[in-house]
Amino acid sequence: MSNVRQLRDKQPENEKITINLGFVDLGRIDLLVQEGFYSNRSDFIRTAIRNQIEAQGDVVRQTVERHTMELGLRDYSRADLEALRDAGEVLHVKVVGLARIADDVTPELARQTIGSITVLGALQASNDVKTALADRIR
Structure with a gap:
């Protein structure tokens, strides 16, 4: 008899999305990342989304x-x-x-x-x- 039990698969805590950005916007994001304001593009985008959600919080x-x-x-x-x-x-x-x-x-x-x-x-x-x-x- 085995004492190994299968645990439930961990569910992802987030959903992946795909967005299209213009080259100028992407360049601006890369510049902010390069200057150390954000760790990477995803960090910038998550922060921007959270800020917009917070700004529209009452609605x-x-x-x-x-x-x-x-x-x-x-x-x-x-x-x-x-x-x-x-x-x-x-x-x-x-x-x-x-x-x-x-x-x-x-x-x-x-x-x-x-x-x-x-x-x-x-x-x-x-x-x-x-x-x-x-x-x-x-």
């Missing part, structure tokens, strides 16, 4: 409240969805951030309990669950 908070969306990380477990199913309720997922549907949630359970999904950020779920809910993801 983001008001919009989240108006749309009754959850802000941050929201996990949906199999037990959560089974309880909804047993209660005859349907879930409408509205998240700004990261929404995760547990790996042990079956496509059938997901279709029975999730009426719609709106995620501004990222949705993590098995490919089977995403396929089953494709018509409900906005």
